Amino acid sequence: MMLSASAQQYYGMNGLINVPSADMDTVPVAHIGAHYLNKRMVPDMMKLDGKKYNSWTNYLTVQPFRWIEVGYGYTLQKFHQDRIPTGKVGFYSKDRYFSGRIQPVREKKWWPSVVLGAQDAWGSYDKGHSESNFYQNFYIAASKHVDLWKQSFGFHLAYRYWKLKGNKRWNGVVGGITYQPSFYKPLRFIGEYDGQYANIGADCTLWRYVTLQASLQKCKYFSGGIGIRVPFVRMGHSGTAEQRPHGFWDKWKERKEAKHGKAQRDEEIIK
Secondary structure, eight states, rough: OOOOOOEEETTEEEEESSSOOOOSSSOEEEEEEEEEEEEEGGGGGGEEEEEEOEEEEEEEEEETTTEEEEEEEEEEEEEEEETTTTSEEEEEEEEEEEEEEEEOOOOOSSSOEEEEEEEEESSSOSSSTTOOTTTTTEEEEEEEEEEEEEEEEEEEEEEEEESSSSGGGGGGEEEEEEETTTTTTOOOEEEEOOSSEEEEEEEEEEETEEEEEEEETTTTTTEEEEEEEEEEEETTTTBBBEEEESSSHHHHHHHHHHHHHHHHHHHHOOO
């Protein structure tokens, strides 16, 4: 089982760059990380003194099963200190959001995987700052992968609806293509259309647990980030998941079974 390298990493969920996909990780896993966003990936409502700015996101996502993923993240917001117009400018606030996605249809030979998802799904409609639903959107996505000459190609299509009018440029049909070379499958090259721009990028998993993504919006403006990948199963040296689970409950069961087996052997010796 090969490691997946499929994070829409600016908020930690599986996907492309600024486009969702129907991919899920190959094993139960958690991600924690940070991502630098150039201002072209930031919602238009996030402005200071009438101008957009570059920002950072942090996130924690968990995929407990192969068919569901949930996450929490936030984007740093710039303000004048103490909200005084002449005050020092800095990241004095956060736009927080919860996200989730489920995969009711898993990819098979003759059909794609399908995912239903929402970003910034829970929160208030306050026009203030930290609970503003800047990222609220809902989507349905489909993904199909084809292996040719040991190379893996992914084809991804989604329909997305953004709640706020300022994000309407990302509405509608979006999609992209991914390519994973045979010599290192955790490396993935990405090309996508997010409803406004054509973006290119790449992501990969290093040393089994470190995820990296770098992208260019409009093929020239950089965004990128780093994350830590924590599988809930034991990983082999080749970057594959061993069949034997290695979570807390699995350890407890192993110890219980070992203790029970030892007790049985002791009884046989006494007899």
